[in-house]
Amino acid sequence: MQIYLPIAELPVSIFLVLGLGAAVGFISGMFGVGGGFLMTPLLIFIGIPPAIAVATESAQIAASSMTGAIAYWRRRALDVKLGTVLLVGGIAGTVLGVWFFNAMRRLGQLELVIVISYVVLLGAVGGLMLVESLRALISARRGTPPPRRVGGAHPWYFGLPLRMRFHRSKLYLSVIPLAVLATTIGFAGAVLGIGGGFLMVPALIYLFRVPTAVVVGTSLFQILFTMVAATILHAVTNQAVDIVLALLLVVGGVCGAQFGARAGKNVKGEHFRLMLALIVLAVGIRFASDIALPPEERFSLGVMEVR
Amino acid sequence: MGRAAALAIIAVLAAQPARAEGLVLSLSSHRVQITQTYTGAELVIFGAIMRDASSAGRQGRYDVVVTASGPKGSTVVREKVRTGPIWANLSQRKFVNVPATLAVLATREIDEVAEPILRTRYGLGLDALIVRSGPDQVEDAPFREALIRLKQEAGLYVEDGRGVTFITPGLFRATVPVPATAPVGTYDVTVALLSEGVQLARESTHFEVTKVGFEQALAQAARTRAWLYGLLTASMALLFGWMATIIFRRD
Known part of the structure; x- marks a missing residue:
């Protein structure tokens, strides 16, 4: 059964898109990731123009992070203050990202930017996760406990100006590095059609030592609002x-x-982290093969601009 | 004297074969409406060849070429070039005035209908239509060929040497495809009548592809009320996200 997409201007199979949504939703529910990094590439693979895939995916991420954020809110596993600080940075990054997205689209290099960014991002994150989870698996098998992190000494960026206290996360640190992190992820999110949870969660844990109990809820809270902003900004500035x-x-x-x-x-x-690492790497390799292997068809058509 | 003048006029008329045959066209519809279930459409065009006394004795068969051409626009053809370890779109040519869709239907293969020079002059066939000089002087043949090939693979350009059939010697019909991904706009349908490689008559008509109802309202809202449309999409997403926590609530 086909349905016509009024903005993409092409018909798609309803069941294919529902199925893709469900499959990616399954993975995202299982691993607590937004799934944008899987959904956007899949949409591009089935023939949706990249610009429309990226812009539309932000709405889906808003919906799934809404569901997640409510669940964490009910369990009080959410640091609203930390989330709000991240949100301010995230929205700034989104504005920059949408602007960059439109500029690249005009130059005709949007696709290349998206593909290379995916390869770098997924390769790096997937690789790190793979190493980390293999190490954890091996030490679990040997029976030795994983090396504990040494507490006490704070990294230098905690002491920058504008320090703020976050009670729920038991942190007292400068908001500058938090804002930089959120801006970067917001930027990547707007350009790539991802929520950035798979970047935000590890960064908050390893760089900022946010307790794991609140980290996912806080990240979802931040993603929810940045993706609402991204949806509206994409709709207003590029109608995609x-x-x-x-x-x-x-x-x-x-x-x-x-x-x-x-x-x-x-x-x-x-096993959980190993599986997620393999999924992330597989998507990265799929993208890498797109640009690394000699193409069957060297030519491609840009988007037609009808006057 | 009067009789000689009449004969002279007939002789002049006979020497202008373009006047001898005429075409009358009828399109099954002048409007293709894009609705929610739109997956492409087909229009049927009928044509009658009007002959007069001077063409009654014409030897040889007629050829008909129907060309349906979609809204014109600009498109970029990119070529992947190896740079270090990766293949990137580094080489590109812009085509500024090409139709979004093109269907060339004929009574036989287009290269049998007329000589290449005449095909270019009359604009018959994909090759002739995309090469045409004008503001669109693209030197690089590979890009032009790639444009035609990719458009054909996408089903947007069609060339069919058996697309026009004669019902009677003076009446023909053709089915003009409108692809699923055809953009909205005005589509020109030009019919050329040829015999032995010479164009005898040419007539054109057109049809519109428009979005109607729900699709039209959405597409228009996205353009003219972008803020509202964005807010609507975002609230719909939030609503569904919130509903899911209620429907699937386990505690």
Whole structure:
């Protein structure tokens, strides 16, 4: 059954898009990631123009992070103050990102920027996660406890000006590095159509020592608002948000996420991270092969601009 | 004297074969409406060849070429070039005035219909239409060929040597495809009548592709009320996200 997408100006199969939404939603529910880094590439692979895939995906991420954020809010596993600071940086980054996105689109280099960024980002994050989870698996098998982090000494960037106290996260640190982190991720999110949870969560844990109990909820809270801002900004500045496609993705994703969350309870922590690392790497390799292997068709058509 | 003048006029008329045949066209519809279930459309064009006394004795068969051309626009063809370890779109040519869609339907293969020079002059066939001089002077043949090939693979450009059929010797029909990804706008349909490689008559008509109803309202809202449209999309996403926590609540 086909449905016509009014903004993308092409028909797609309803079941294909619902299915993709559900499959990615399953993975995102299972691992607690937004899934944008999987969904946007998949949309591009099935023929949705990259600009529309990126802009529309921000609406889907808003929906899935809404579901997640509410769940964490009910359990009080969410640092609103920290989330708000991150949000300010995230929105600044989103504005910059949408501007950059439109500039690259005009230059005709948007696709290359998206592909290279995905390769670098997914390769780096997937590689780090793989190493980390393999190390954890090996030490678990040997029976030695993983080396504990040495507490006490704070990294230098905690002491920068504008220090603020975050009670829930038991932190007292400068907001400058937090804002820089959130701006960078907001920028990447707007350009690549990702929420950035898979960057934000490790960064908050390893760089800022935010307790793991509140880190996912806080990250979801921040993603929720940045993606709402991204959806509106994309709609206003480049008219690339397709509401019909967004609706299909949201419905599929929301349902898939519920089943994913149940399935995720039966998987062990180390295996869990290893699987996520492999998924991230696989998407990265898929993108890398796009630009590394000699193409079957050397030529490609840009978007037609009808006057 | 009067009779000689009449004969002279007939002789002049007979020497202008373009006047001898005429075409009358009828398109099954002048409007293609894009609705939610739109997956492409087909229009049927009928044509009648009007002959007069001077062409009654014409030897040889007629050829008909139907060209349906979509809204014109600019597009970029990029070529991947190896730079270090990666293949990147580094080489590109812009085509400023090419139709978004193009369907060339004929009674036989287009290169049998007329000589290349005449095909270029009359604009018959994909090759002739995209090479045409004008503001679109693109030197590099590979890019032009790639444009045609990629458009054909996408189903946007079609050339069919069996797309026009004669029902009677003076009446023909053709099915003009409108692809699923056709943009909205005005589509020109030009019909050329040829015999032995010479164009005898040419007639054109047109049709519109428009979005209607829901699709039209959404596309227009996205353009003219972008803030509202963005807010609507975002609130819809939030609403579904919130509903999911209620529907699937386990505690």
